[in-house]
Amino acid sequence: MRKKTTPKLRIKNLPRFLTFSAMSLIILVIITMSLFFLMNKMAEAFNTQKQILQTSSANSSDPNAAKTETVISNNQQNAKTETKPQVTDDDPLADIKARLRSGDTAGIKVVFLTFDDGPSENTGALLDILNEYDAKGTFFTTLHDNDNAKAMYRRIVDEGHTLANHTSSHDYDLYSNPDAFFADVEELDQFQKSITGQKETSHVFRFPGGSTNSNEACVQGIVSRGFNYSDWNVSSGDGCSDPPPSDVIAQMIIEGCRENDVSVVLSHAELKESSRNAIPIVIETLQDEGYVFLPMEKDYTYPRHLEV
Ligand SMILES: [Zn+2]
CATH class of the missing domain: 3.20.20.370 (Glycoside hydrolase/deacetylase)
Known part of the structure:
Protein backbone atom coordinates (compact mmCIF):
# COMPACT_ATOMS: atom_id res chain seq x y z
CA MET A 1 0.00 0.00 0.00
CA ARG A 2 1.21 3.33 -1.01
CA LYS A 3 2.27 5.48 1.85
CA LYS A 4 0.30 8.64 2.15
CA THR A 5 3.22 10.87 2.90
CA THR A 6 1.85 14.07 1.32
CA PRO A 7 -0.93 14.84 3.85
CA LYS A 8 1.58 14.27 6.61
CA LEU A 9 3.92 16.70 4.90
CA ARG A 10 1.14 19.25 4.31
CA ILE A 11 0.08 19.12 7.91
CA LYS A 12 3.64 19.29 9.02
CA ASN A 13 4.38 22.28 6.67
CA LEU A 14 1.12 24.13 7.26
CA PRO A 15 2.41 26.60 9.85
CA ARG A 16 5.38 27.46 7.64
CA PHE A 17 3.04 27.85 4.64
CA LEU A 18 0.74 30.08 6.59
CA THR A 19 3.64 32.16 7.84
CA PHE A 20 4.91 32.50 4.26
CA SER A 21 1.47 33.52 2.98
CA ALA A 22 0.99 36.07 5.75
CA MET A 23 4.40 37.54 5.09
CA SER A 24 3.65 37.75 1.35
CA LEU A 25 0.35 39.44 2.05
CA ILE A 26 1.95 41.98 4.35
CA ILE A 27 4.69 42.72 1.79
CA LEU A 28 2.03 43.09 -0.91
CA VAL A 29 0.05 45.50 1.24
CA ILE A 30 3.20 47.52 1.99
CA ILE A 31 4.10 47.69 -1.71
CA THR A 32 0.54 48.74 -2.62
CA MET A 33 0.46 51.44 0.05
CA SER A 34 3.88 52.69 -0.99
CA LEU A 35 2.80 52.90 -4.60
CA PHE A 36 -0.40 54.69 -3.61
CA PHE A 37 1.58 57.15 -1.43
CA LEU A 38 4.09 57.73 -4.23
CA MET A 39 1.33 58.43 -6.74
CA ASN A 40 -0.32 60.90 -4.36
CA LYS A 41 2.96 62.74 -3.89
CA MET A 42 3.53 62.89 -7.63
CA ALA A 43 0.02 64.28 -8.17
CA GLU A 44 0.57 66.84 -5.44
CA ALA A 45 3.89 67.93 -6.96
CA PHE A 46 2.28 68.18 -10.35
CA ASN A 47 -0.54 70.41 -9.00
CA THR A 48 1.91 72.72 -7.20
CA GLN A 49 3.94 73.10 -10.37
CA LYS A 50 0.78 73.83 -12.29
CA GLN A 51 -0.21 76.57 -9.79
CA ILE A 52 3.25 78.16 -9.97
CA LEU A 53 3.04 78.22 -13.73
CA GLN A 54 -0.45 79.76 -13.61
CA THR A 55 0.66 82.51 -11.13
CA SER A 56 3.76 83.22 -13.14
CA SER A 57 1.71 83.44 -16.28
CA ALA A 58 -0.81 85.80 -14.60
CA ASN A 59 1.95 88.06 -13.30
CA SER A 60 3.72 88.23 -16.61
CA SER A 61 0.52 89.06 -18.50
CA ASP A 62 -0.61 91.64 -15.90
CA PRO A 63 2.15 93.80 -14.47
CA ASN A 64 -0.26 95.08 -11.80
CA ALA A 65 -0.92 91.60 -10.46
CA ALA A 66 2.19 91.60 -8.30
CA LYS A 67 1.39 95.12 -7.12
CA THR A 68 -2.16 94.09 -6.28
CA GLU A 69 -0.87 91.17 -4.27
CA THR A 70 1.47 93.52 -2.37
CA VAL A 71 -1.31 96.00 -1.74
CA ILE A 72 -3.59 93.27 -0.44
CA SER A 73 -0.79 92.08 1.78
CA ASN A 74 -0.22 95.62 3.06
CA ASN A 75 -3.92 96.09 3.65
CA GLN A 76 -4.00 92.91 5.66
CA GLN A 77 -1.11 94.23 7.73
CA ASN A 78 -2.90 97.55 8.14
CA ALA A 79 -6.03 95.76 9.23
CA LYS A 80 -3.98 94.05 11.92
CA THR A 81 -2.46 97.37 12.95
CA GLU A 82 -5.85 99.03 13.13
CA THR A 83 -7.07 96.53 15.67
CA LYS A 84 -4.50 97.88 18.14
CA PRO A 85 -5.80 100.47 20.62
CA GLN A 86 -5.51 104.07 19.42
CA VAL A 87 -3.03 105.89 21.67
CA THR A 88 -4.40 109.29 20.69
CA ASP A 89 -7.77 108.45 22.22
CA ASP A 90 -6.09 107.89 25.56
CA ASP A 91 -4.05 111.13 25.62
CA PRO A 92 -3.83 111.84 29.37
ZN1 LIG B 1 13.87 139.16 23.83
Missing part, protein backbone atom coordinates in the same frame (compact mmCIF):
# COMPACT_ATOMS: atom_id res chain seq x y z
CA LEU A 93 -3.28 115.51 28.56
CA ALA A 94 -6.36 115.86 26.34
CA ASP A 95 -8.46 117.42 29.13
CA ILE A 96 -5.71 119.87 30.11
CA LYS A 97 -5.20 120.91 26.48
CA ALA A 98 -8.95 121.43 26.02
CA ARG A 99 -9.03 123.65 29.12
CA LEU A 100 -6.04 125.65 27.89
CA ARG A 101 -8.01 126.26 24.70
CA SER A 102 -11.24 127.22 26.48
CA GLY A 103 -9.51 129.39 29.10
CA ASP A 104 -11.10 127.37 31.93
CA THR A 105 -7.75 126.74 33.59
CA ALA A 106 -8.65 126.76 37.30
CA GLY A 107 -6.81 124.01 39.16
CA ILE A 108 -4.72 122.72 36.25
CA LYS A 109 -0.97 122.49 36.77
CA VAL A 110 0.76 123.56 33.57
CA VAL A 111 4.18 125.12 33.11
CA PHE A 112 5.39 126.64 29.86
CA LEU A 113 9.15 127.04 29.94
CA THR A 114 10.10 129.75 27.46
CA PHE A 115 13.54 130.72 26.19
CA ASP A 116 13.96 134.02 24.36
CA ASP A 117 16.40 135.44 21.84
CA GLY A 118 18.07 132.21 20.70
CA PRO A 119 19.08 129.84 19.38
CA SER A 120 22.40 130.15 21.18
CA GLU A 121 25.40 127.90 21.70
CA ASN A 122 23.64 126.65 24.87
CA THR A 123 20.41 125.61 23.16
CA GLY A 124 21.68 122.09 22.41
CA ALA A 125 22.48 121.42 26.08
CA LEU A 126 19.12 122.82 27.10
CA LEU A 127 17.30 120.59 24.60
CA ASP A 128 19.19 117.61 26.03
CA ILE A 129 17.95 118.48 29.53
CA LEU A 130 14.34 118.87 28.38
CA ASN A 131 14.46 115.59 26.48
CA GLU A 132 15.91 113.78 29.50
CA TYR A 133 12.79 114.70 31.50
CA ASP A 134 10.37 114.43 28.57
CA ALA A 135 9.50 118.09 29.20
CA LYS A 136 8.64 120.45 26.37
CA GLY A 137 9.61 124.07 25.99
CA THR A 138 8.96 127.05 23.75
CA PHE A 139 11.74 128.92 22.00
CA PHE A 140 11.01 132.54 21.07
CA THR A 141 13.79 132.86 18.57
CA THR A 142 15.17 135.75 16.58
CA LEU A 143 17.07 135.36 13.29
CA HIS A 144 20.48 133.69 13.66
CA ASP A 145 21.93 132.67 10.31
CA ASN A 146 24.72 130.29 11.33
CA ASP A 147 25.11 126.51 11.14
CA ASN A 148 24.62 125.81 14.85
CA ALA A 149 21.52 127.99 15.03
CA LYS A 150 20.07 126.35 11.91
CA ALA A 151 20.60 122.92 13.46
CA MET A 152 18.88 124.14 16.63
CA TYR A 153 15.82 125.53 14.80
CA ARG A 154 15.45 122.05 13.32
CA ARG A 155 16.03 120.21 16.61
CA ILE A 156 13.43 122.36 18.39
CA VAL A 157 10.79 121.34 15.85
CA ASP A 158 11.92 117.72 15.43
CA GLU A 159 11.95 117.10 19.18
CA GLY A 160 8.42 118.36 19.75
CA HIS A 161 9.07 121.81 21.21
CA THR A 162 7.52 125.00 19.92
CA LEU A 163 9.55 127.20 17.60
CA ALA A 164 8.02 130.63 18.19
CA ASN A 165 8.53 134.11 16.77
CA HIS A 166 10.30 136.93 18.66
CA THR A 167 10.90 139.09 15.54
CA SER A 168 13.87 138.86 13.23
CA SER A 169 15.93 141.76 14.59
CA HIS A 170 14.68 142.29 18.22
CA ASP A 171 14.87 146.01 17.44
CA TYR A 172 12.72 148.10 19.85
CA ASP A 173 12.85 151.05 17.42
CA LEU A 174 10.56 149.16 15.02
CA TYR A 175 7.58 149.61 17.40
CA SER A 176 7.32 153.20 16.17
CA ASN A 177 6.92 151.95 12.57
CA PRO A 178 4.33 149.15 12.64
CA ASP A 179 4.75 148.23 8.96
CA ALA A 180 8.49 147.77 9.43
CA PHE A 181 7.76 145.83 12.61
CA PHE A 182 5.37 143.45 10.81
CA ALA A 183 7.89 143.01 7.98
CA ASP A 184 10.47 142.05 10.60
CA VAL A 185 8.09 139.45 12.07
CA GLU A 186 7.34 138.10 8.59
CA GLU A 187 11.04 137.89 7.74
CA LEU A 188 11.64 135.54 10.67
CA ASP A 189 8.51 133.55 9.84
CA GLN A 190 9.81 132.91 6.30
CA PHE A 191 13.30 132.15 7.58
CA GLN A 192 12.02 129.56 10.08
CA LYS A 193 10.00 127.85 7.35
CA SER A 194 12.98 127.76 5.00
CA ILE A 195 15.21 126.19 7.67
CA THR A 196 12.78 123.67 9.16
CA GLY A 197 10.79 122.83 6.03
CA GLN A 198 7.54 123.52 7.89
CA LYS A 199 4.64 124.69 5.74
CA GLU A 200 3.27 126.69 8.65
CA THR A 201 5.00 128.09 11.71
CA SER A 202 3.53 127.91 15.22
CA HIS A 203 2.17 131.49 15.10
CA VAL A 204 3.08 131.84 18.77
CA PHE A 205 4.62 135.26 19.33
CA ARG A 206 6.35 137.30 22.00
CA PHE A 207 7.06 141.00 21.70
CA PRO A 208 10.69 141.96 22.34
CA GLY A 209 10.67 143.36 25.86
CA GLY A 210 7.09 142.08 26.35
CA SER A 211 3.79 143.47 25.07
CA THR A 212 3.94 146.55 27.34
CA ASN A 213 7.17 147.51 25.55
CA SER A 214 5.10 147.56 22.36
CA ASN A 215 1.96 149.56 21.51
CA GLU A 216 -1.68 149.00 20.56
CA ALA A 217 -1.08 149.24 16.79
CA CYS A 218 1.59 146.54 16.88
CA VAL A 219 -0.44 144.28 19.19
CA GLN A 220 -3.57 144.60 17.04
CA GLY A 221 -1.55 143.98 13.88
CA ILE A 222 0.03 140.84 15.32
CA VAL A 223 -3.36 139.42 16.31
CA SER A 224 -4.93 140.30 12.96
CA ARG A 225 -2.06 138.48 11.23
CA GLY A 226 -3.06 135.26 13.00
CA PHE A 227 -0.51 135.23 15.83
CA ASN A 228 -1.22 134.55 19.50
CA TYR A 229 1.14 136.36 21.84
CA SER A 230 2.26 135.51 25.35
CA ASP A 231 4.07 137.44 28.04
CA TRP A 232 5.04 135.67 31.29
CA ASN A 233 4.03 135.41 34.94
CA VAL A 234 7.23 133.83 36.35
CA SER A 235 10.70 135.20 35.72
CA SER A 236 13.84 133.12 36.11
CA GLY A 237 15.85 136.29 36.68
CA ASP A 238 18.52 134.94 34.37
CA GLY A 239 19.23 138.40 33.00
CA CYS A 240 21.16 139.39 36.14
CA SER A 241 24.84 140.08 35.59
CA ASP A 242 25.66 138.24 38.84
CA PRO A 243 23.06 135.46 39.06
CA PRO A 244 22.44 133.58 42.33
CA PRO A 245 23.30 129.84 42.67
CA SER A 246 21.23 127.25 40.79
CA ASP A 247 19.24 126.05 43.80
CA VAL A 248 18.20 129.63 44.65
CA ILE A 249 17.09 130.28 41.06
CA ALA A 250 15.27 126.94 40.99
CA GLN A 251 13.43 127.66 44.25
CA MET A 252 12.35 131.08 42.98
CA ILE A 253 10.91 129.56 39.77
CA ILE A 254 9.26 126.69 41.66
CA GLU A 255 7.53 129.03 44.12
CA GLY A 256 6.42 131.27 41.26
CA CYS A 257 4.86 128.31 39.42
CA ARG A 258 3.02 127.11 42.53
CA GLU A 259 1.11 130.41 42.58
CA ASN A 260 -0.43 129.86 39.13
CA ASP A 261 -2.64 127.32 37.39
CA VAL A 262 -0.78 128.13 34.19
CA SER A 263 2.77 129.42 34.49
CA VAL A 264 4.83 130.95 31.72
CA VAL A 265 8.45 131.06 32.85
CA LEU A 266 10.67 133.65 31.18
CA SER A 267 14.28 132.62 30.55
CA HIS A 268 16.77 133.55 27.88
CA ALA A 269 18.61 131.37 25.42
CA GLU A 270 21.99 132.48 26.69
CA LEU A 271 21.22 130.70 29.99
CA LYS A 272 24.22 131.16 32.20
CA GLU A 273 25.42 127.96 33.84
CA SER A 274 23.67 128.55 37.16
CA SER A 275 20.37 129.19 35.37
CA ARG A 276 20.81 126.16 33.13
CA ASN A 277 21.55 123.93 36.10
CA ALA A 278 18.40 125.20 37.81
CA ILE A 279 16.19 123.77 35.03
CA PRO A 280 16.51 120.07 36.01
CA ILE A 281 15.71 120.94 39.65
CA VAL A 282 12.62 122.89 38.58
CA ILE A 283 11.38 120.12 36.29
CA GLU A 284 12.01 117.27 38.74
CA THR A 285 10.38 119.07 41.66
CA LEU A 286 7.30 120.23 39.80
CA GLN A 287 6.80 116.98 37.87
CA ASP A 288 6.73 115.19 41.24
CA GLU A 289 3.97 117.59 42.28
CA GLY A 290 1.91 116.76 39.18
CA TYR A 291 2.84 119.68 36.94
CA VAL A 292 3.20 119.12 33.21
CA PHE A 293 5.61 120.96 30.92
CA LEU A 294 3.90 121.57 27.59
CA PRO A 295 4.92 123.24 24.35
CA MET A 296 2.92 126.40 23.56
CA GLU A 297 0.21 126.27 20.91
CA LYS A 298 -1.50 129.09 19.08
CA ASP A 299 -4.97 128.48 20.51
CA TYR A 300 -4.10 128.30 24.22
CA THR A 301 -4.72 131.05 26.78
CA TYR A 302 -1.63 132.86 28.09
CA PRO A 303 -0.83 135.64 30.55
CA ARG A 304 -0.59 139.00 28.76
CA HIS A 305 0.56 142.31 30.13
CA LEU A 306 -1.15 144.37 27.44
CA GLU A 307 -4.55 143.47 26.00
CA VAL A 308 -6.14 145.49 23.24
Whole structure:
Protein backbone atom coordinates (compact mmCIF):
# COMPACT_ATOMS: atom_id res chain seq x y z
CA MET A 1 0.00 0.00 0.00
CA ARG A 2 1.21 3.33 -1.01
CA LYS A 3 2.27 5.48 1.85
CA LYS A 4 0.30 8.64 2.15
CA THR A 5 3.22 10.87 2.90
CA THR A 6 1.85 14.07 1.32
CA PRO A 7 -0.93 14.84 3.85
CA LYS A 8 1.58 14.27 6.61
CA LEU A 9 3.92 16.70 4.90
CA ARG A 10 1.14 19.25 4.31
CA ILE A 11 0.08 19.12 7.91
CA LYS A 12 3.64 19.29 9.02
CA ASN A 13 4.38 22.28 6.67
CA LEU A 14 1.12 24.13 7.26
CA PRO A 15 2.41 26.60 9.85
CA ARG A 16 5.38 27.46 7.64
CA PHE A 17 3.04 27.85 4.64
CA LEU A 18 0.74 30.08 6.59
CA THR A 19 3.64 32.16 7.84
CA PHE A 20 4.91 32.50 4.26
CA SER A 21 1.47 33.52 2.98
CA ALA A 22 0.99 36.07 5.75
CA MET A 23 4.40 37.54 5.09
CA SER A 24 3.65 37.75 1.35
CA LEU A 25 0.35 39.44 2.05
CA ILE A 26 1.95 41.98 4.35
CA ILE A 27 4.69 42.72 1.79
CA LEU A 28 2.03 43.09 -0.91
CA VAL A 29 0.05 45.50 1.24
CA ILE A 30 3.20 47.52 1.99
CA ILE A 31 4.10 47.69 -1.71
CA THR A 32 0.54 48.74 -2.62
CA MET A 33 0.46 51.44 0.05
CA SER A 34 3.88 52.69 -0.99
CA LEU A 35 2.80 52.90 -4.60
CA PHE A 36 -0.40 54.69 -3.61
CA PHE A 37 1.58 57.15 -1.43
CA LEU A 38 4.09 57.73 -4.23
CA MET A 39 1.33 58.43 -6.74
CA ASN A 40 -0.32 60.90 -4.36
CA LYS A 41 2.96 62.74 -3.89
CA MET A 42 3.53 62.89 -7.63
CA ALA A 43 0.02 64.28 -8.17
CA GLU A 44 0.57 66.84 -5.44
CA ALA A 45 3.89 67.93 -6.96
CA PHE A 46 2.28 68.18 -10.35
CA ASN A 47 -0.54 70.41 -9.00
CA THR A 48 1.91 72.72 -7.20
CA GLN A 49 3.94 73.10 -10.37
CA LYS A 50 0.78 73.83 -12.29
CA GLN A 51 -0.21 76.57 -9.79
CA ILE A 52 3.25 78.16 -9.97
CA LEU A 53 3.04 78.22 -13.73
CA GLN A 54 -0.45 79.76 -13.61
CA THR A 55 0.66 82.51 -11.13
CA SER A 56 3.76 83.22 -13.14
CA SER A 57 1.71 83.44 -16.28
CA ALA A 58 -0.81 85.80 -14.60
CA ASN A 59 1.95 88.06 -13.30
CA SER A 60 3.72 88.23 -16.61
CA SER A 61 0.52 89.06 -18.50
CA ASP A 62 -0.61 91.64 -15.90
CA PRO A 63 2.15 93.80 -14.47
CA ASN A 64 -0.26 95.08 -11.80
CA ALA A 65 -0.92 91.60 -10.46
CA ALA A 66 2.19 91.60 -8.30
CA LYS A 67 1.39 95.12 -7.12
CA THR A 68 -2.16 94.09 -6.28
CA GLU A 69 -0.87 91.17 -4.27
CA THR A 70 1.47 93.52 -2.37
CA VAL A 71 -1.31 96.00 -1.74
CA ILE A 72 -3.59 93.27 -0.44
CA SER A 73 -0.79 92.08 1.78
CA ASN A 74 -0.22 95.62 3.06
CA ASN A 75 -3.92 96.09 3.65
CA GLN A 76 -4.00 92.91 5.66
CA GLN A 77 -1.11 94.23 7.73
CA ASN A 78 -2.90 97.55 8.14
CA ALA A 79 -6.03 95.76 9.23
CA LYS A 80 -3.98 94.05 11.92
CA THR A 81 -2.46 97.37 12.95
CA GLU A 82 -5.85 99.03 13.13
CA THR A 83 -7.07 96.53 15.67
CA LYS A 84 -4.50 97.88 18.14
CA PRO A 85 -5.80 100.47 20.62
CA GLN A 86 -5.51 104.07 19.42
CA VAL A 87 -3.03 105.89 21.67
CA THR A 88 -4.40 109.29 20.69
CA ASP A 89 -7.77 108.45 22.22
CA ASP A 90 -6.09 107.89 25.56
CA ASP A 91 -4.05 111.13 25.62
CA PRO A 92 -3.83 111.84 29.37
CA LEU A 93 -3.28 115.51 28.56
CA ALA A 94 -6.36 115.86 26.34
CA ASP A 95 -8.46 117.42 29.13
CA ILE A 96 -5.71 119.87 30.11
CA LYS A 97 -5.20 120.91 26.48
CA ALA A 98 -8.95 121.43 26.02
CA ARG A 99 -9.03 123.65 29.12
CA LEU A 100 -6.04 125.65 27.89
CA ARG A 101 -8.01 126.26 24.70
CA SER A 102 -11.24 127.22 26.48
CA GLY A 103 -9.51 129.39 29.10
CA ASP A 104 -11.10 127.37 31.93
CA THR A 105 -7.75 126.74 33.59
CA ALA A 106 -8.65 126.76 37.30
CA GLY A 107 -6.81 124.01 39.16
CA ILE A 108 -4.72 122.72 36.25
CA LYS A 109 -0.97 122.49 36.77
CA VAL A 110 0.76 123.56 33.57
CA VAL A 111 4.18 125.12 33.11
CA PHE A 112 5.39 126.64 29.86
CA LEU A 113 9.15 127.04 29.94
CA THR A 114 10.10 129.75 27.46
CA PHE A 115 13.54 130.72 26.19
CA ASP A 116 13.96 134.02 24.36
CA ASP A 117 16.40 135.44 21.84
CA GLY A 118 18.07 132.21 20.70
CA PRO A 119 19.08 129.84 19.38
CA SER A 120 22.40 130.15 21.18
CA GLU A 121 25.40 127.90 21.70
CA ASN A 122 23.64 126.65 24.87
CA THR A 123 20.41 125.61 23.16
CA GLY A 124 21.68 122.09 22.41
CA ALA A 125 22.48 121.42 26.08
CA LEU A 126 19.12 122.82 27.10
CA LEU A 127 17.30 120.59 24.60
CA ASP A 128 19.19 117.61 26.03
CA ILE A 129 17.95 118.48 29.53
CA LEU A 130 14.34 118.87 28.38
CA ASN A 131 14.46 115.59 26.48
CA GLU A 132 15.91 113.78 29.50
CA TYR A 133 12.79 114.70 31.50
CA ASP A 134 10.37 114.43 28.57
CA ALA A 135 9.50 118.09 29.20
CA LYS A 136 8.64 120.45 26.37
CA GLY A 137 9.61 124.07 25.99
CA THR A 138 8.96 127.05 23.75
CA PHE A 139 11.74 128.92 22.00
CA PHE A 140 11.01 132.54 21.07
CA THR A 141 13.79 132.86 18.57
CA THR A 142 15.17 135.75 16.58
CA LEU A 143 17.07 135.36 13.29
CA HIS A 144 20.48 133.69 13.66
CA ASP A 145 21.93 132.67 10.31
CA ASN A 146 24.72 130.29 11.33
CA ASP A 147 25.11 126.51 11.14
CA ASN A 148 24.62 125.81 14.85
CA ALA A 149 21.52 127.99 15.03
CA LYS A 150 20.07 126.35 11.91
CA ALA A 151 20.60 122.92 13.46
CA MET A 152 18.88 124.14 16.63
CA TYR A 153 15.82 125.53 14.80
CA ARG A 154 15.45 122.05 13.32
CA ARG A 155 16.03 120.21 16.61
CA ILE A 156 13.43 122.36 18.39
CA VAL A 157 10.79 121.34 15.85
CA ASP A 158 11.92 117.72 15.43
CA GLU A 159 11.95 117.10 19.18
CA GLY A 160 8.42 118.36 19.75
CA HIS A 161 9.07 121.81 21.21
CA THR A 162 7.52 125.00 19.92
CA LEU A 163 9.55 127.20 17.60
CA ALA A 164 8.02 130.63 18.19
CA ASN A 165 8.53 134.11 16.77
CA HIS A 166 10.30 136.93 18.66
CA THR A 167 10.90 139.09 15.54
CA SER A 168 13.87 138.86 13.23
CA SER A 169 15.93 141.76 14.59
CA HIS A 170 14.68 142.29 18.22
CA ASP A 171 14.87 146.01 17.44
CA TYR A 172 12.72 148.10 19.85
CA ASP A 173 12.85 151.05 17.42
CA LEU A 174 10.56 149.16 15.02
CA TYR A 175 7.58 149.61 17.40
CA SER A 176 7.32 153.20 16.17
CA ASN A 177 6.92 151.95 12.57
CA PRO A 178 4.33 149.15 12.64
CA ASP A 179 4.75 148.23 8.96
CA ALA A 180 8.49 147.77 9.43
CA PHE A 181 7.76 145.83 12.61
CA PHE A 182 5.37 143.45 10.81
CA ALA A 183 7.89 143.01 7.98
CA ASP A 184 10.47 142.05 10.60
CA VAL A 185 8.09 139.45 12.07
CA GLU A 186 7.34 138.10 8.59
CA GLU A 187 11.04 137.89 7.74
CA LEU A 188 11.64 135.54 10.67
CA ASP A 189 8.51 133.55 9.84
CA GLN A 190 9.81 132.91 6.30
CA PHE A 191 13.30 132.15 7.58
CA GLN A 192 12.02 129.56 10.08
CA LYS A 193 10.00 127.85 7.35
CA SER A 194 12.98 127.76 5.00
CA ILE A 195 15.21 126.19 7.67
CA THR A 196 12.78 123.67 9.16
CA GLY A 197 10.79 122.83 6.03
CA GLN A 198 7.54 123.52 7.89
CA LYS A 199 4.64 124.69 5.74
CA GLU A 200 3.27 126.69 8.65
CA THR A 201 5.00 128.09 11.71
CA SER A 202 3.53 127.91 15.22
CA HIS A 203 2.17 131.49 15.10
CA VAL A 204 3.08 131.84 18.77
CA PHE A 205 4.62 135.26 19.33
CA ARG A 206 6.35 137.30 22.00
CA PHE A 207 7.06 141.00 21.70
CA PRO A 208 10.69 141.96 22.34
CA GLY A 209 10.67 143.36 25.86
CA GLY A 210 7.09 142.08 26.35
CA SER A 211 3.79 143.47 25.07
CA THR A 212 3.94 146.55 27.34
CA ASN A 213 7.17 147.51 25.55
CA SER A 214 5.10 147.56 22.36
CA ASN A 215 1.96 149.56 21.51
CA GLU A 216 -1.68 149.00 20.56
CA ALA A 217 -1.08 149.24 16.79
CA CYS A 218 1.59 146.54 16.88
CA VAL A 219 -0.44 144.28 19.19
CA GLN A 220 -3.57 144.60 17.04
CA GLY A 221 -1.55 143.98 13.88
CA ILE A 222 0.03 140.84 15.32
CA VAL A 223 -3.36 139.42 16.31
CA SER A 224 -4.93 140.30 12.96
CA ARG A 225 -2.06 138.48 11.23
CA GLY A 226 -3.06 135.26 13.00
CA PHE A 227 -0.51 135.23 15.83
CA ASN A 228 -1.22 134.55 19.50
CA TYR A 229 1.14 136.36 21.84
CA SER A 230 2.26 135.51 25.35
CA ASP A 231 4.07 137.44 28.04
CA TRP A 232 5.04 135.67 31.29
CA ASN A 233 4.03 135.41 34.94
CA VAL A 234 7.23 133.83 36.35
CA SER A 235 10.70 135.20 35.72
CA SER A 236 13.84 133.12 36.11
CA GLY A 237 15.85 136.29 36.68
CA ASP A 238 18.52 134.94 34.37
CA GLY A 239 19.23 138.40 33.00
CA CYS A 240 21.16 139.39 36.14
CA SER A 241 24.84 140.08 35.59
CA ASP A 242 25.66 138.24 38.84
CA PRO A 243 23.06 135.46 39.06
CA PRO A 244 22.44 133.58 42.33
CA PRO A 245 23.30 129.84 42.67
CA SER A 246 21.23 127.25 40.79
CA ASP A 247 19.24 126.05 43.80
CA VAL A 248 18.20 129.63 44.65
CA ILE A 249 17.09 130.28 41.06
CA ALA A 250 15.27 126.94 40.99
CA GLN A 251 13.43 127.66 44.25
CA MET A 252 12.35 131.08 42.98
CA ILE A 253 10.91 129.56 39.77
CA ILE A 254 9.26 126.69 41.66
CA GLU A 255 7.53 129.03 44.12
CA GLY A 256 6.42 131.27 41.26
CA CYS A 257 4.86 128.31 39.42
CA ARG A 258 3.02 127.11 42.53
CA GLU A 259 1.11 130.41 42.58
CA ASN A 260 -0.43 129.86 39.13
CA ASP A 261 -2.64 127.32 37.39
CA VAL A 262 -0.78 128.13 34.19
CA SER A 263 2.77 129.42 34.49
CA VAL A 264 4.83 130.95 31.72
CA VAL A 265 8.45 131.06 32.85
CA LEU A 266 10.67 133.65 31.18
CA SER A 267 14.28 132.62 30.55
CA HIS A 268 16.77 133.55 27.88
CA ALA A 269 18.61 131.37 25.42
CA GLU A 270 21.99 132.48 26.69
CA LEU A 271 21.22 130.70 29.99
CA LYS A 272 24.22 131.16 32.20
CA GLU A 273 25.42 127.96 33.84
CA SER A 274 23.67 128.55 37.16
CA SER A 275 20.37 129.19 35.37
CA ARG A 276 20.81 126.16 33.13
CA ASN A 277 21.55 123.93 36.10
CA ALA A 278 18.40 125.20 37.81
CA ILE A 279 16.19 123.77 35.03
CA PRO A 280 16.51 120.07 36.01
CA ILE A 281 15.71 120.94 39.65
CA VAL A 282 12.62 122.89 38.58
CA ILE A 283 11.38 120.12 36.29
CA GLU A 284 12.01 117.27 38.74
CA THR A 285 10.38 119.07 41.66
CA LEU A 286 7.30 120.23 39.80
CA GLN A 287 6.80 116.98 37.87
CA ASP A 288 6.73 115.19 41.24
CA GLU A 289 3.97 117.59 42.28
CA GLY A 290 1.91 116.76 39.18
CA TYR A 291 2.84 119.68 36.94
CA VAL A 292 3.20 119.12 33.21
CA PHE A 293 5.61 120.96 30.92
CA LEU A 294 3.90 121.57 27.59
CA PRO A 295 4.92 123.24 24.35
CA MET A 296 2.92 126.40 23.56
CA GLU A 297 0.21 126.27 20.91
CA LYS A 298 -1.50 129.09 19.08
CA ASP A 299 -4.97 128.48 20.51
CA TYR A 300 -4.10 128.30 24.22
CA THR A 301 -4.72 131.05 26.78
CA TYR A 302 -1.63 132.86 28.09
CA PRO A 303 -0.83 135.64 30.55
CA ARG A 304 -0.59 139.00 28.76
CA HIS A 305 0.56 142.31 30.13
CA LEU A 306 -1.15 144.37 27.44
CA GLU A 307 -4.55 143.47 26.00
CA VAL A 308 -6.14 145.49 23.24
ZN1 LIG B 1 13.87 139.16 23.83
